[in-house]
Amino acid sequence: MATIYFLSGLKQYTGGVESLTVDAPRVRELMQAVTERFPALSEPLQMMSIAVDGAIHRHPDYLKLSAGSEVHLVPRISGG
Amino acid sequence: MSGERKFRYVGTRPVRHDGLDKVTGRANYGADFTLPGLLHGYVLRSPHAHARIVSIDTSAADAVPGVKAVVTGADIPKSTAMLSLGGGKGGFDLADMGDNLLAHDKALYEGHAVAAVAATSAEIAREAAEQIAVVYERLPPVLTVDQALAPNAAILHDRLVTKGQPLPDAPTPTNVAMRMELRGGDVDKGFAESDIIVEYEFTTPMVHQGYIEPHACVARYGEDGQILVWTSTQGPFIVRDCCAGILGLDAATIKVVPSEIGGGFGGKIPVYLEPVAIALSRKAHRPVKMVMSRDDVFRASGPTSGAKVRMKIGVKQDGTIVAASGSLYYEAGAYPGSPAATGAMCALAPYKIPNFVIEAFDIVVNRPKVAAYRAPGSPSAAFATESVLDEIARRLGFDPIDLRLKNAVEEGDAAPYGPKYGPIGLRQVLEATKNHPHWQAPLGPNQGRGVGCGFWFNAGLSSSATVSLSSDGSATVVTGNPDIGGTRVAQSIMVSEELGIPVERVRATVADTDSIGYSDLTGGSRVCYATGMAVIKAAQDVRDQLRARAAKIWDVDVDSVAWNDGCAVPLEPADDRTPLTVHQLAEKIAQTGGPIIGRASVNAPMAGPAFAASICDIEVDKETGVSRVVRYTTIQDVGKAVHPSFVEGQMQGGAAQGIGWALNEEYIYSPDGLMQNAGFLDYRMPVASDLPMIDTVIIEVENPLHPYGVRGVGEVPIVPPLATVANAMRDATGIRFTDLPLSPPRVLEALARY
Numbered sequence: 001m002a003t004i005y006f007l008s009g010l011k012q013y014t015g016g017v018e019s020l021t022v023d024a025p026r027v028r029e030l031m032q033a034v035t036e037r038f039p040a041l042s043e044p045l046q047m048m049s050i051a052v053d054g055a056i057h058r059h060p061d062y063l064k065l066s067a068g069s070e071v072h073l074v075p076r077i078s079g080g
Numbered sequence: 081m082s083g084e085r086k087f088r089y090v091g092t093r094p095v096r097h098d099g100l101d102k103v104t105g106r107a108n109y110g111a112d113f114t115l116p117g118l119l120h121g122y123v124l125r126s127p128h129a130h131a132r133i134v135s136i137d138t139s140a141a142d143a144v145p146g147v148k149a150v151v152t153g154a155d156i157p158k159s160t161a162m163l164s165l166g167g168g169k170g171g172f173d174l175a176d177m178g179d180n181l182l183a184h185d186k187a188l189y190e191g192h193a194v195a196a197v198a199a200t201s202a203e204i205a206r207e208a209a210e211q212i213a214v215v216y217e218r219l220p221p222v223l224t225v226d227q228a229l230a231p232n233a234a235i236l237h238d239r240l241v242t243k244g245q246p247l248p249d250a251p252t253p254t255n256v257a258m259r260m261e262l263r264g265g266d267v268d269k270g271f272a273e274s275d276i277i278v279e280y281e282f283t284t285p286m287v288h289q290g291y292i293e294p295h296a297c298v299a300r301y302g303e304d305g306q307i308l309v310w311t312s313t314q315g316p317f318i319v320r321d322c323c324a325g326i327l328g329l330d331a332a333t334i335k336v337v338p339s340e341i342g343g344g345f346g347g348k349i350p351v352y353l354e355p356v357a358i359a360l361s362r363k364a365h366r367p368v369k370m371v372m373s374r375d376d377v378f379r380a381s382g383p384t385s386g387a388k389v390r391m392k393i394g395v396k397q398d399g400t401i402v403a404a405s406g407s408l409y410y411e412a413g414a415y416p417g418s419p420a421a422t423g424a425m426c427a428l429a430p431y432k433i434p435n436f437v438i439e440a441f442d443i444v445v446n447r448p449k450v451a452a453y454r455a456p457g458s459p460s461a462a463f464a465t466e467s468v469l470d471e472i473a474r475r476l477g478f479d480p481i482d483l484r485l486k487n488a489v490e491e492g493d494a495a496p497y498g499p500k501y502g503p504i505g506l507r508q509v510l511e512a513t514k515n516h517p518h519w520q521a522p523l524g525p526n527q528g529r530g531v532g533c534g535f536w537f538n539a540g541l542s543s544s545a546t547v548s549l550s551s552d553g554s555a556t557v558v559t560g561n562p563d564i565g566g567t568r569v570a571q572s573i574m575v576s577e578e579l580g581i582p583v584e585r586v587r588a589t590v591a592d593t594d595s596i597g598y599s600d601l602t603g604g605s606r607v608c609y610a611t612g613m614a615v616i617k618a619a620q621d622v623r624d625q626l627r628a629r630a631a632k633i634w635d636v637d638v639d640s641v642a643w644n645d646g647c648a649v650p651l652e653p654a655d656d657r658t659p660l661t662v663h664q665l666a667e668k669i670a671q672t673g674g675p676i677i678g679r680a681s682v683n684a685p686m687a688g689p690a691f692a693a694s695i696c697d698i699e700v701d702k703e704t705g706v707s708r709v710v711r712y713t714t715i716q717d718v719g720k721a722v723h724p725s726f727v728e729g730q731m732q733g734g735a736a737q738g739i740g741w742a743l744n745e746e747y748i749y750s751p752d753g754l755m756q757n758a759g760f761l762d763y764r765m766p767v768a769s770d771l772p773m774i775d776t777v778i779i780e781v782e783n784p785l786h787p788y789g790v791r792g793v794g795e796v797p798i799v800p801p802l803a804t805v806a807n808a809m810r811d812a813t814g815i816r817f818t819d820l821p822l823s824p825p826r827v828l829e830a831l832a833r834y
Contacts, residue, residue, distance in 0.1 A: 005498055007497065008261055008262060008263035008264075009244065009245050009260050009261050012245060049686075051498060051499035053499075054499045054500050054501065055499075055502070055685035055686070055785060056499065056537070056540070056685055056686040057540070057683075057685045057686075058540070058541060058683070060685075070500070072497075072498030072499045073498070074425075074497050074498060074499065075260065075421040075422070075425065077422050077425070077537050077539070077604075077686070078349075078419070078422075078452055078456060078539075078603075079346065079452060079455070079536075079537070079538070079539045079604025079606065079795055080289075080344075080345050080347075080451075080452035080453045080454045080603055080604070080794075080795060
């Protein structure tokens with residue numbers, strides 16, 4: 001079971017829900033479950049990176065989740 | 081992770097292979113390339129900061145002898161696509177990027193390109209461009225955050241609405257492109273529990289990266305539709321994909337060859353000239369060279385945002401921070417896309433703060449569209465946070481480093497943007513700062529000392545690498561990342577470390593987009609980290625192939641061959657099985673199966689965050705307001721320094737640019753939006769004679785995401801200087817300066833006022 005946390009700025013799309021725990025083997029399945037539950041998140045998600053257990057990824061769809069994984073949605077960052 | 085690994089080559093300081101070419105002028109930069117039949121392009125730019133384009137008549141220019149092509153916004157399709165690094169959606173708005181290349185309907189800043197001419201000489205192109213008749217309907221310019229937010233402000237984009245979390249009363253259309261918010265705990269309760277609350281409003285000016293080499297490219301649109309682009313860029317694959325997306329071309333028809341690059345710092349990620357040169361070449365059927373002047377670079381490339389930041393921090397009497405709130409307003413320039421969100425994420429990142437709210441606004445103004453610049457967004461945010469903390473330390477009677485140490489984040493603490501930190505080195509950086517002799521050294525008359533701290537993420541993203549072994553035992557490593565900060569020699573060191581061959585026998589090459597797998601940009605402090613991972617894996621691929629070659633020579637199974645200290649070693653010794661060096665194996669490369677090429681690609685997560693701190697001593701002439709940095713020390717956690725000299729160079733360069741931002745640099749505009757200082761004589765960047773030797777202290781807290789522990793270097797050293805210098809000025813003058821730069825007139829005026 002992985003838990004995904006929604007930043008304060010995303011709670012407008014989740015009806016105020018701050019986190020969701022999902023039985024998902026990979027990030028892809030987790031995000032599918034999240035967007036099924038909160039369809040309004042689909043568009044803003046396109047501009048987010050995904051942090052899994054502290055490491056921030058750009059395209060982690062097939063990254064395996066472990067029991068107790070913590071997932072955060074992080075605004076995309078560009079560097080110089 | 082390297083653990084207790086003993087390095088043989090990593091951490092040494094070999095001479096860079098490309099050094100001699102660069103110091104003797106032999107290296108080829110963007111403007112050096114030429115071709116038979118080459119035409120020269122010239123861009124006609126808007127003289128107005130904000131104007132509707134009523135009409136463009138190019139007929140007079142077309143008729144000038146020697147003119148071969150003229151293009152306007154009509155030649156740039158109005159794209160609706162978004163381009164993301166490495167695939168997917170998001171990132172670069174190609175519609176805005178295309179409109180920025182050649183304006184379609186409105187000129188949105190002074191210098192906005194409106195037409196371009198290709199001719200047989202640069203002089204003819206310029207003279208012809210000046211004959212293009214553009215009819216403008218001038219509009220009132222919006223130059224600052226306050227002007228953009230004012231009631232009845234002129235609107236840059238008629239359809240712009242606020243994305244993210246707009247305020248309830250947000251107007252439509254608007255100049256606020258985005259609002260975002262980060263919140264944790266109960267900020268009202270936190271401030272109610274605070275013993276001391278300090279709040280200030282700060283401004284930082286728009287500044288330019290100031291790279292020495294102006295933008296330059298050559299494009300050839302062939303009769304067969306195949307396109308070649310030679311350009312000075314931080315991201316050849318980004319140039320390829322942006323050109324394709326903006327012009328509606330198939331990326332498979334475009335090959336981009338990166339030249340040597342004379343600095344970028346984020347400013348050479350976007351395209352400004354390349355699609356225009358392609359469009360001109362397509363019309364002219366000849367190759368076209370385009371080179372920006374320094375004036376063009378200032379007026380029409382991408383500086384970084386000016387910002388206004390209101391920061392409020394509450395602490396207990398024992399120095400514990402209990403609450404913080406901040407409002408960050410970043411100028412995006414003419415199109416959305418300032419680093420407001422990253423500024424918000426960085427503003428409080430070094431500290432444990434249980435109750436906070438940060439809001440950030442991305443605001444369009446009639447200035448050039450901003451581009452990345454070292455740790456985009458973080459310096460302005462840190463200027464505010466670190467200045468407020470300095471003031472709190474003074475009011476509490478605390479050592480300012482002790483105040484930061486008391487509140488410093490550590491592994492396991494949550495960042496304000498959500499995830500928990502892994503191993504990080506802020507505490508080690510602060511302790512090294514406090515223990516540095518500089519911190520205790522006596523100050524002279526009219527001198528003051530300041531300290532500041534900073535955070536940056538450090539990027540990951542996609543990289544590819546190949547390593548080829550020659551029959552003489554030398555190797556070549558090829559990547560797709562232009563070398564800005566000494567990455568080629570760092571990559572050579574990595575190959576040497578894995579294969580056990582001397583660094584001078586490993587050549588590193590930056591390939592064109594046809595010759596290496598996709599690689600994201602050189603930027604985000606990512607090349608030594610992410611591309612380095614690909615290089616190490618590719619070298620390990622070579623190493624594994626060498627083990628197989630040794631197994632073939634010994635007629636044993638590959639699993640019975642180990643690799644140790646640059647040699648293939650038999651696990652089952654026999655008289656005819658003595659360890660074989662790379663050189664010995666390479667000599668038999670043909671007999672054992674032919675050439676050996678290792679390859680690897682990665683899509684790396686962002687590296688572990690980087691923290692830096694700095695100490696500045698400043699001396700102020702109170703009669704003239706002139707100040708001089710007399711001593712500066714920068715301390716940074718880099719994870720692992722592969723080539724310490726280049727790490728130190730990055731730290732010094734970031735510090736120097738940050739000092740320039742703090743003391744002198746700014747875009748100065750007339751009320752009607754015309755830049756007044758578009759040249760290095762009037763835009764005052766620090767030069768070597770302005771600065772003391774900048775001392776560096778490298779801290780190495782290993783990043784577990786990288787095989788050697790590399791964390792990235794190039795960006796975070798520009799974050800602390802703005803506040804560090806201002807805090808030193810506060811110490812020297814007794815005045816809390818909240819507006820940068822601390823130029824002599826501003827300092828003198830403040831001294832007179834107080």
